[in-house]
Amino acid sequence: MIDDLASHVNALPTGWVREMGITILAATPDEVSCEWEVTEKHHQGYGIVHGGVHCGVIETLASLGAAIVARPRGQRVVGLENSTSFIRAVRSGRLLAVARPVTRGRTTQVWEASIRDEEGRLVAEGRVRLLCLDEGREL
Amino acid sequence: MIDDLASHVNALPTGWVREMGITILAATPDEVSCEWEVTEKHHQGYGIVHGGVHCGVIETLASLGAAIVARPRGQRVVGLENSTSFIRAVRSGRLLAVARPVTRGRTTQVWEASIRDEEGRLVAEGRVRLLCLDEGREL
Amino acid sequence: MIDDLASHVNALPTGWVREMGITILAATPDEVSCEWEVTEKHHQGYGIVHGGVHCGVIETLASLGAAIVARPRGQRVVGLENSTSFIRAVRSGRLLAVARPVTRGRTTQVWEASIRDEEGRLVAEGRVRLLCLDEGREL
Amino acid sequence: MIDDLASHVNALPTGWVREMGITILAATPDEVSCEWEVTEKHHQGYGIVHGGVHCGVIETLASLGAAIVARPRGQRVVGLENSTSFIRAVRSGRLLAVARPVTRGRTTQVWEASIRDEEGRLVAEGRVRLLCLDEGREL
Numbered sequence: 001m002i003d004d005l006a007s008h009v010n011a012l013p014t015g016w017v018r019e020m021g022i023t024i025l026a027a028t029p030d031e032v033s034c035e036w037e038v039t040e041k042h043h044q045g046y047g048i049v050h051g052g053v054h055c056g057v058i059e060t061l062a063s064l065g066a067a068i069v070a071r072p073r074g075q076r077v078v079g080l081e082n083s084t085s086f087i088r089a090v091r092s093g094r095l096l097a098v099a100r101p102v103t104r105g106r107t108t109q110v111w112e113a114s115i116r117d118e119e120g121r122l123v124a125e126g127r128v129r130l131l132c133l134d135e136g137r138e139l
Numbered sequence: 140m141i142d143d144l145a146s147h148v149n150a151l152p153t154g155w156v157r158e159m160g161i162t163i164l165a166a167t168p169d170e171v172s173c174e175w176e177v178t179e180k181h182h183q184g185y186g187i188v189h190g191g192v193h194c195g196v197i198e199t200l201a202s203l204g205a206a207i208v209a210r211p212r213g214q215r216v217v218g219l220e221n222s223t224s225f226i227r228a229v230r231s232g233r234l235l236a237v238a239r240p241v242t243r244g245r246t247t248q249v250w251e252a253s254i255r256d257e258e259g260r261l262v263a264e265g266r267v268r269l270l271c272l273d274e275g276r277e278l
Numbered sequence: 279m280i281d282d283l284a285s286h287v288n289a290l291p292t293g294w295v296r297e298m299g300i301t302i303l304a305a306t307p308d309e310v311s312c313e314w315e316v317t318e319k320h321h322q323g324y325g326i327v328h329g330g331v332h333c334g335v336i337e338t339l340a341s342l343g344a345a346i347v348a349r350p351r352g353q354r355v356v357g358l359e360n361s362t363s364f365i366r367a368v369r370s371g372r373l374l375a376v377a378r379p380v381t382r383g384r385t386t387q388v389w390e391a392s393i394r395d396e397e398g399r400l401v402a403e404g405r406v407r408l409l410c411l412d413e414g415r416e417l
Numbered sequence: 418m419i420d421d422l423a424s425h426v427n428a429l430p431t432g433w434v435r436e437m438g439i440t441i442l443a444a445t446p447d448e449v450s451c452e453w454e455v456t457e458k459h460h461q462g463y464g465i466v467h468g469g470v471h472c473g474v475i476e477t478l479a480s481l482g483a484a485i486v487a488r489p490r491g492q493r494v495v496g497l498e499n500s501t502s503f504i505r506a507v508r509s510g511r512l513l514a515v516a517r518p519v520t521r522g523r524t525t526q527v528w529e530a531s532i533r534d535e536e537g538r539l540v541a542e543g544r545v546r547l548l549c550l551d552e553g554r555e556l
Contacts, residue, residue: 010390015182016189019158028490043154043203049266050155051218052195059190063183079190081407083222083360083500085544087520100269102542103504107409108358110502125519125527127502127544128190129359129407131385135459190369219525220498220546222361224405225387226381242365245546247497249363249403264365264380264388266405268498268546270524294467297436314552321432322480328433329476329496334469341461341468357468361500383465406468 031064036099038072048089053111055084062128069086070132071103077130084126094118170250171202174236179221189229193263200238201267207244209271216269223265233257295338297305310343311376332402333362339377340389340406347382353410362404372396449482450515466507471541472501478516479528479545486521492549501543511535
């Protein structure tokens, strides 16, 4: 069903998400989750996961969740703002990210997401605001 | 000289930055800039540049600039917060990003960056807060 | 003219802005500025200006600027997101804040603002995203 | 006990918090909460609660919580970043805000807070990053 959703919302596993080796685990209007194995391509210069990867994973989940909510209304979504806090540096291992809706309005949505390591320790947390666009509206 | 700086600050062109095909153009304590050609690996599901790529490019430049400022003090830097606004959807072409310091304190730094397309139109803008760590301090 | 604008945009000097003793200096589609004298009512517990005052001043200017842009289109504006960085602690004196537009779209606007002390030193900086609502739309 | 804590952490009910009529309900290392009755002094020009008031309440709770955590370590705290999302416009009534820690590190802390109306509907949500300063360090 996830694959189904993915092709419907046209949000994965293509482009950046595929490039980063991210696997979507679940995608419903109430929760979206993913995981990925940290490799060298996720690192910044000091050998820890690049903050942009955390921002990007949070953006991915928020966008996917918001798209699933918006699709039955004939809407598409586009990210407006991404605000991410970095909590713990990670060098390797498997990371798990979960996003949940804060508001699922008809005009905008807000989703928040957190990323944890295999021991359940918080790695990053963020919030994304998205705009819902009625069909025919330009991105 | 960039390669030199890069090896000194240990921030490029490795890992995520190399993976994304980003080229650092200049890196001084007053300004850091880069450019990249948009390809499919930068896209989200609708075929536009993934917001996480913009966040990541802004994080990259801020981190590089802050590291250059911190290094002569015997400090390293680590990102605390990334706040990015998405202004214009981009599907293809060359993007140019420039970051400048807001504050370069001994404890924390703030850098802001903007991303523009080839016509000079604003695509994204963000601000990154970084922590300066004295030598021997854990990331 | 400011008073005129103020009554038009219906944004000052009432409510919180009046309570905080903030004086609007200029308000055009390209720039909005204000100043205020720091008193005890702006302080948090350590006797420095409360971060929320800086957030609020930035929100005020962004909202006023966006409202001036939106009014000729028959639109109202409402803030979606406020992201503010605190740079320098201030105990007293006169503060000056200036906001300028980042984007003035028909659906959303982004304004950024900075607050400086009498010596011109940066005290806080922030960005506000606002939604433009066509007449008749509920806030 | 709250009054006791308040005088210890030196964070209330003085200054902006008193001016805004905010009542702290609980303040522990795990949760800080407050409430206030919306009046004209909380309004922006359209007669709804000013976004800056929400930012300020969130900043207040995060600072108070972080200060309670930091005090036994001989540390003080200062806000670095405030990122707040506005969810629902409110004109009147009683608002309740609750903050909880995201991370309580020795160098920085992150607290998140939400504001709800009397029906429990989410009004605003935000995250604050604070710096912990060892005794003798300048704010």
